[in-house]
Amino acid sequence: MPLKIYNVLTRQKEEFKPLTEGKVNMYVCGPTVYDYSHIGHAKTYVGFDVVVRYLRHLGYDVLYVQNITDVGHMLDTGEDRILRKARQMSAKPMQVVETYTREYFADMDALGVRRPDISPRASAHVPEQIAMTQDLIAKGHAYEVDGSVYFDVGSFPEYGKLSGRIVEDLEEGTRIAVREEKKHPADFALWKKAEPEHILRWDSPWGEGFPGWHIECSAMANKYLGQTFDIHGGGIDNIFPHNECEIAQSEAAHGETFARYWMLTGSLTLEGIKMSKSLGNTLTIKDALARWRAEAIRTFILSSHYNNPIDFSDEAIEAAFKGWQRIWGAVSLTREQLRQAAPGEANPAVLAMLDGVKADFIEKMNDDFNAPAALAVLQELTRKVNTLLNEQGPHSQGTLQAIDQLYRELGGDVLGIVPEQADAGANAEREDGLVRLLINLRAQARANRDWATADQIRNQLKELGIALEDRADGTIWKAE
RNA sequence: GGCGACGUGGCCGAGUGGUUAGGCAGAGGUCUGCAAAACCUUCUACACCGGUUCGAACCCGGUCGUCGCCUCCA
Numbered sequence: 001m002p003l004k005i006y007n008v009l010t011r012q013k014e015e016f017k018p019l020t021e022g023k024v025n026m027y028v029c030g031p032t033v034y035d036y037s038h039i040g041h042a043k044t045y046v047g048f049d050v051v052v053r054y055l056r057h058l059g060y061d062v063l064y065v066q067n068i069t070d071v072g073h074m075l076d077t078g079e080d081r082i083l084r085k086a087r088q089m090s091a092k093p094m095q096v097v098e099t100y101t102r103e104y105f106a107d108m109d110a111l112g113v114r115r116p117d118i119s120p121r122a123s124a125h126v127p128e129q130i131a132m133t134q135d136l137i138a139k140g141h142a143y144e145v146d147g148s149v150y151f152d153v154g155s156f157p158e159y160g161k162l163s164g165r166i167v168e169d170l171e172e173g174t175r176i177a178v179r180e181e182k183k184h185p186a187d188f189a190l191w192k193k194a195e196p197e198h199i200l201r202w203d204s205p206w207g208e209g210f211p212g213w214h215i216e217c218s219a220m221a222n223k224y225l226g227q228t229f230d231i232h233g234g235g236i237d238n239i240f241p242h243n244e245c246e247i248a249q250s251e252a253a254h255g256e257t258f259a260r261y262w263m264l265t266g267s268l269t270l271e272g273i274k275m276s277k278s279l280g281n282t283l284t285i286k287d288a289l290a291r292w293r294a295e296a297i298r299t300f301i302l303s304s305h306y307n308n309p310i311d312f313s314d315e316a317i318e319a320a321f322k323g324w325q326r327i328w329g330a331v332s333l334t335r336e337q338l339r340q341a342a343p344g345e346a347n348p349a350v351l352a353m354l355d356g357v358k359a360d361f362i363e364k365m366n367d368d369f370n371a372p373a374a375l376a377v378l379q380e381l382t383r384k385v386n387t388l389l390n391e392q393g394p395h396s397q398g399t400l401q402a403i404d405q406l407y408r409e410l411g412g413d414v415l416g417i418v419p420e421q422a423d424a425g426a427n428a429e430r431e432d433g434l435v436r437l438l439i440n441l442r443a444q445a446r447a448n449r450d451w452a453t454a455d456q457i458r459n460q461l462k463e464l465g466i467a468l469e470d471r472a473d474g475t476i477w478k479a480e
Numbered sequence: 481g482g483c484g485a486c487g488u489g490g491c492c493g494a495g496u497g498g499u500u501a502g503g504c505a506g507a508g509g510u511c512u513g514c515a516a517a518a519c520c521u522u523c524u525a526c527a528c529c530g531g532u533u534c535g536a537a538c539c540c541g542g543u544c545g546u547c548g549c550c551u552c553c554a
Binding site: 030038160272299309326391451458 | 482483485486491492493494495501502503504505511512513514516517519546547548549550551552553554
């Protein structure tokens with residue numbers, strides 16, 4: 001089965017055929033860097049991380065662009081959120097931007113989200129945004145009023161085709177005070193005149209100002225991916241107006257299709273309620289990582305299809321963590337047995353089983369990146385592997401390597417939930433040696449039926465977060 | 481009010497016109513010095529009401545409910 005993607009634009013699943021064979025150009029709306037990233041960002045970007053990882057796994061040459069918004073996002077009050085934060089922090093706006101951009105990348109790195117190939121900043125692409133705005137004016141899709149430029153929604157009949165919004169309805173439903181200077185309430189700003197107190201400002205043909213909040217994505221996507229590209233992603237909450245405006249600007253300016261496939265991720269709620277600053281129910285990625293390991297967070301996110309909303313709760317992530325532990329336990333056991341395995345070819349029956357699992361996994365992922373179903377395939381693999389390792393054996397190096405390899409490929413490379421090694425810390429090997437030393441001492445105690453000593457070692461290690469498991473073929477340890 | 485999505489067992493969550501999702505939790509068992517892990521068995525399903533069909537949880541209509549967007553949001 002070929003890869004199918006649910007295209008929000010057409011509201012149906014379509015076979016994925018990139019513009020250029022073997023190559024995927026992809027754009028995902030990035031964060032506005034005015035504060036720490038929260039668990040909702042994690043859902044969106046882990047989701048697309050897996051999309052990109054999987055496309056690459058299929059052999060596509062992916063160019064992944066994700067912007068950093070550092071200018072232009074306005075609050076209801078008309079105030080730029082970055083400027084407000086700068087004032088609160090008594091810092092320069094670009095200090096705020098720099099600080100939270102770094103934090104964003106640090107959080108994403110910690111979550112195992114691979115970095116985009118290009119992370120263009122809006123503030124570094126003002127000339128491109130101005131040029132595009134000029135182009136839109138020249139083509140009759142935008143007009144200037146008193147130093148600001150607005151997109152003329154009436155000039156683009158297809159406006160609303162992504163979100164299903166109808167311009168006439170917007171006019172009636174709009175609750176914001178209609179700006180006098182706009183021709184139509186649905187018209188949106190491409191360029192805004194800077195009031196004197198607005199210190200994020202650039203020169204333009206219309207005087208000093210700053211870009212509107214949608215034009216950056218159009219301008220930067222065009223710059224790095226061309227007029228038409230394959231996949232545009234983002235959170236569903238941006239479908240209107242942001243994504244809709246991107247399409248209008250780009251297609252009005254270029255006369256070409258903007259993005260061919262639109263993939264939008266469902267939102268995340270916290271204990272059933274949407275996160276918001278005013279309710280105080282936000283959970284930053286840093287706080288989440290302090291409580292759960294990255295793989296648990298990823299497993300939680302991937303246990304629901306990317307386009308569905310999910311609710312974050314302690315119970316839900318705890319269940320995901322335990323599910324992940326099962327998989328990780330089997331991987332660890334495989335690697336442990338590999339340490340002592342005798343050289344030898346892989347067992348053909350096992351290879352056949354692994355091939356079947358892989359085909360299954362691919363089939364699920366080809367169905368619009370169905371990660372939860374793919375995760376279930378890994379769970380079934382895990383049951384088979386556990387049976388194999390616990391009830392048969394010993395197994396040859398070849399067999400164990402094949403198992404480990406499949407976990408690395410599907411669980412590691414594609415889903416990002418199976419680490420290369422138990423602990424990547426600098427002292428990992430030393431720690432392993434020390435624990436093994438204690439395991440050997442304890443083994444002697446056990447041989448002498450000195451259960452008190454044996455239990456003491458196990459209990460004290462447990463308190464240090466190291467769990468021992470006695471098996472017929474020896475004792476293994478796990479960090480918790 | 482408008483647009484959209486969704487309602488699956490104790491919980492989280494896939495999927496499908498007739499054939500096991502999977503995980504977590506619960507119960508019983510095997511193994512074990514004990515523990516842990518693992519494996520085996522097992523109990524709760526498809527919001528409600530109509531309709532189409534040999535047969536619907538899956539298709540259609542309606543009702544109720546939840547959520548998202550329409551205003552900054554990933």
